[in-house]
Amino acid sequence: xxxxxxxxxxxxxxxxxxxxxxxxxxxRLGHAGVTGVRQGKHFVLDVEGTPDEAELRxxxxxxxxxxxxxxxxxHLSGS
Amino acid sequence: xxxxxxxxxxxxxxxxxxxxxxxxxxxRLGHAGVTGVRQGKHFVLDVEGTPDEAELRxxxxxxxxxxxxxxxxxHLSGS
Numbered sequence: 001x002x003x004x005x006x007x008x009x010x011x012x013x014x015x016x017x018x019x020x021x022x023x024x025x026x027x028r029l030g031h032a033g034v035t036g037v038r039q040g041k042h043f044v045l046d047v048e049g050t051p052d053e054a055e056l057r058x059x060x061x062x063x064x065x066x067x068x069x070x071x072x073x074x075h076l077s078g079s
Numbered sequence: 080x081x082x083x084x085x086x087x088x089x090x091x092x093x094x095x096x097x098x099x100x101x102x103x104x105x106x107r108l109g110h111a112g113v114t115g116v117r118q119g120k121h122f123v124l125d126v127e128g129t130p131d132e133a134e135l136r137x138x139x140x141x142x143x144x145x146x147x148x149x150x151x152x153x154h155l156s157g158s
Contacts, residue, residue: 001114001115007086007121008121009121009123019122022122022142022143025142026138026142029142031134031138032127033126033127033128033130033131033134034124034125034126034127034138035080035125035126035127036080036123036124036125037122037123037124037125038122038123039120039121039122040120040121040122040123041118041119041120041121042086042087042088042118042119042120042121043098043101043116043117043118043119044088044115044116044117044119045113045115045116046113046114046115046116047112047113047114048111048112048113048114049112051112052112055110055112059105059110059113063101063104063105063108064101
């Protein structure tokens with residue numbers, strides 16, 4: 001069954017307290033090589049038949065993400 | 080700067096109420112072609128210098144995910 005991955009990330013200009021908290025924890029635990037962390041959402045959709053990219057993009061941009069503050073990356077990874 | 084993506088997904092046998100809620104909403108909104116949804120977390124890490132894959136895997140598996148219920152996918156996507 002075709003599988004579609006949608007990654008939802010905060011726009012670069014939006015502050016990300018969750019990512020900041022992870023970054024702070026990594027620093028305290030000695031992982032100083034990591035200099036930035038952004039946290040987003042990762043959706044895996046099972047799609048019946050041939051994925052309709054336009055419909056999936058609409059789903060991703062309007063239902064899975066808040067387009068005011070979030071960007072969307074769509075990956076049609078095949079079956 | 081090298082950028083590393085970590086996707087954290089619930090193990091297949093763990094129930095996913097968030098994904099189920101999204102799936103139900105998509106069905107009610109007429110997107111019947113989507114037959115399954117799983118929701119996870121998506122982290123983007125900025126790494127200074129050459130990424131140390133072993134260290135990043137340890138970070139991902141022990142700090143970003145709960146290995147009891149979650150699986151991790153690590154993508155070293157380069158600079």
